[in-house]
Amino acid sequence: MILLHTLLLVFALAPSMQEMLGEYRLQLKADALYEHRAYSEAESTFRQIATLPAQKGSASASFNLACALYMQGKYPESATLFSFSAKPGSKERSLGLNAMFNEGNSLAMRAVGSNGKAEKKILFRQSLNRFKAVLLTDPGENDAKINYEIVRRYLDELERSELPHSGSEKKSTPPPSSGISQDTAERLLENARLEESALMKNLPRTSKATGQGSKNNQDW
DSSP states (O other): OHHHHHHHHHHHHHHHHHHHHHHHHHHHHHHHHHHTTOHHHHHHHHHHHHTSTTTTTOHHHHHHHHHHHHTTTOHHHHHHHHHHHTSTTOSOHHHHHHHHHHHHHHHHHHHHHOSOHHHHHHHHHHHHHHHHHHHHHOTTOHHHHHHHHHHHHHHHHHHHTTSOOOTTSOOOOOOOTTSSOHHHHHHHHHHHHHTHHHHSTTSOOOOOOOSTTTTSOOOO
8 A cells, every 4th residue: 555655646746747857957958058158049948937837927037037138138128027036025135136236237238228318317326226225235245336336427427418517618528429438338248248157046146356346435
């Protein structure tokens, strides 16, 4: 009778085991595609994973998909998904913090690509709020400090460019059409490249930069 129960249990578990193995293989495939910078293919696989019954509504599934979208420059959708992953109540604190950090990057890059100054300022302010939220939780997060300062400075520059100038004042060099200098956009992109391997939920940041940003003025 014990053997019969054991066999029945094995047969009952067989379908769920197949589903788990299938999900595991998909996850390995998606991770490999991402690591090889095949972001479009990784996106498709992460979308497939996100539709699985066990993953529907999962913060980690949304996070991984958002990473693949971000690396393709699809910032509006990546920001939305990072925002979902960062919602309070996430089971993993590190996942929530990384999601907030990455949402801040997504919003900043949306601002860089925006042609409207009003929209650009709104997006930069939202980006600052995300980095500030990370720093309120983890004041030693140097990457967030650096990005906060980059965005803050160029938001200040954008707002100063709108101030009226008297005729006696020396005219400043007109800002580029994007409203933000090219070196800023390149710095944001460079940070994304440097942090690329740390974006994945299953490859969290294990070390922090030292020395950088420690003397920046803080308003968080």
